[in-house]
Amino acid sequence: MLGIDPGTLRVGFAVVDRHGASQVAVEWGVLRARGELPARLLAIYAGLTELVKRARPSVLALEDVFFGKDVRAMEKIGExxxxAKLVAAQHGMQVAEYPPATVKRAVAGNGAASKEAVARMVTAAFGLREQPTPADATDALALALCHCTRGGAPQAASLPRSRRRRWTTEDLRHLPG
Amino acid sequence: MLGIDPGTLRVGFAVVDRHGASQVAVEWGVLRARGELPARLLAIYAGLTELVKRARPSVLALEDVFFGKDVRAMEKIGExxxxAKLVAAQHGMQVAEYPPATVKRAVAGNGAASKEAVARMVTAAFGLREQPTPADATDALALALCHCTRGGAPQAASLPRSRRRRWTTEDLRHLPG
Structure with missing residues (x-):
C-alpha cells in the first residue's frame, strides 16, 4: 500500500507491504515540487505516477482533511x-482516508500523541534502525501503518499475479527526500 | 480561452475565442461525473483533457476559491x-483566477449582481439567442468574459501557427450538458 502526506511543495510517501500480521516498509521519502503552482501540480502528478507504476500498490492511504484556520494552506493541501486521488483512480487503487487523531491513536495509542511519539512508534513497528526523515515521510509511514492495524485488506490477492511483487528485507531502501 | 466552473459532480466549461475587441463563445456546457469520488476525478480529468486537446485554449480562467461555511463542499470544489489546474499545466496553459465579485463586476457592472443579471449580460455579450443553460455553463462563460474584459491577453500570437484555429459564427455550437 502507499501512504501519502500531501502538500503542493512536499509530498511525503511510504510504500508498505503486508506479510500476514507484520508489515515491511519498502521505500519512503519525499517528492519535492518547485516553481509556480501549476508546475508543482504537474511535478506531483508525474512523481506519484512514477512511484505507483514502480511499486504497484493497491491501496492509497491518505490523511483526511484537517480543517485549520489557514484556509490558503488548506486549499494547497486539498490540491x-x-x-493523489486522481493517480489512485487512474491505477485502480482503493483510497482509504483517516483523520489525524485516528492515525495517532492507531500508531501511538493516543489520538493526541506528539510527532516524536509517532516517529518512535513508526520506527519500532517497521524495525527501522533509525527514525525516518524527513517528517513528511514519517507521517506517510504512520498512515500506512494505521491502515494495516485497522485491518485494511492488502488487496494483493485480487490483483493479477503478474502485478504482484514479493519484497524481502534486501529490498528495503530509503529514498533520500 | 477556457473558462471553468469546477466541482466534482459537474464542471461547467466555456471555450471563448477573442477577435480584437470582441469575443465569440465557441462551445459551452457541463461535464458530468458519476460514481465515487476517485471515479469522478478520473472522469473530470478525462473530460477536460479531451476538451483541451480539441479546443486548444491557451488560458484557463477559474473562479478563485470561495471560502464558504460548508468546508466539505469547499474541499470538493478544491479537488x-x-x-483543472493539472490539465492546464500539462498543456502549457496559463491559469488566471478571479474572485466571484470580480467576475460579477466585470460582466454585470456590480460585484453583488444576481445570477439572473449575470446570465442576461453573458447572453448579450456573446450575442446568444437565448440564455445559456445550465447555470454552470453560464458561470464558465462569465469567467471567460471577465478574463477578456480585464485585458487578459488571448496568447494565441505566442502559439505555433499550426495550433491556431479560426472560428466563425458557423462554429458556434452548444454542447448540451
Whole structure:
C-alpha cells in the first residue's frame, strides 16, 4: 500500500507491504515540487505516477482533511490530495482516508500523541534502525501503518499475479527526500 | 480561452475565442461525473483533457476559491480546481483566477449582481439567442468574459501557427450538458 502526506511543495510517501500480521516498509521519502503552482501540480502528478507504476500498490492511504484556520494552506493541501486521488483512480487503487487523531491513536495509542511519539512508534513497528526523515515521510509511514492495524485488506490477492511483487528485507531502501 | 466552473459532480466549461475587441463563445456546457469520488476525478480529468486537446485554449480562467461555511463542499470544489489546474499545466496553459465579485463586476457592472443579471449580460455579450443553460455553463462563460474584459491577453500570437484555429459564427455550437 502507499501512504501519502500531501502538500503542493512536499509530498511525503511510504510504500508498505503486508506479510500476514507484520508489515515491511519498502521505500519512503519525499517528492519535492518547485516553481509556480501549476508546475508543482504537474511535478506531483508525474512523481506519484512514477512511484505507483514502480511499486504497484493497491491501496492509497491518505490523511483526511484537517480543517485549520489557514484556509490558503488548506486549499494547497486539498490540491495535493486531489492529484493523489486522481493517480489512485487512474491505477485502480482503493483510497482509504483517516483523520489525524485516528492515525495517532492507531500508531501511538493516543489520538493526541506528539510527532516524536509517532516517529518512535513508526520506527519500532517497521524495525527501522533509525527514525525516518524527513517528517513528511514519517507521517506517510504512520498512515500506512494505521491502515494495516485497522485491518485494511492488502488487496494483493485480487490483483493479477503478474502485478504482484514479493519484497524481502534486501529490498528495503530509503529514498533520500 | 477556457473558462471553468469546477466541482466534482459537474464542471461547467466555456471555450471563448477573442477577435480584437470582441469575443465569440465557441462551445459551452457541463461535464458530468458519476460514481465515487476517485471515479469522478478520473472522469473530470478525462473530460477536460479531451476538451483541451480539441479546443486548444491557451488560458484557463477559474473562479478563485470561495471560502464558504460548508468546508466539505469547499474541499470538493478544491479537488475539481486542482484537476483543472493539472490539465492546464500539462498543456502549457496559463491559469488566471478571479474572485466571484470580480467576475460579477466585470460582466454585470456590480460585484453583488444576481445570477439572473449575470446570465442576461453573458447572453448579450456573446450575442446568444437565448440564455445559456445550465447555470454552470453560464458561470464558465462569465469567467471567460471577465478574463477578456480585464485585458487578459488571448496568447494565441505566442502559439505555433499550426495550433491556431479560426472560428466563425458557423462554429458556434452548444454542447448540451
Amino acid at each position: 495535493g490530495r486531489a492529484i | 475539481g480546481r486542482a484537476i
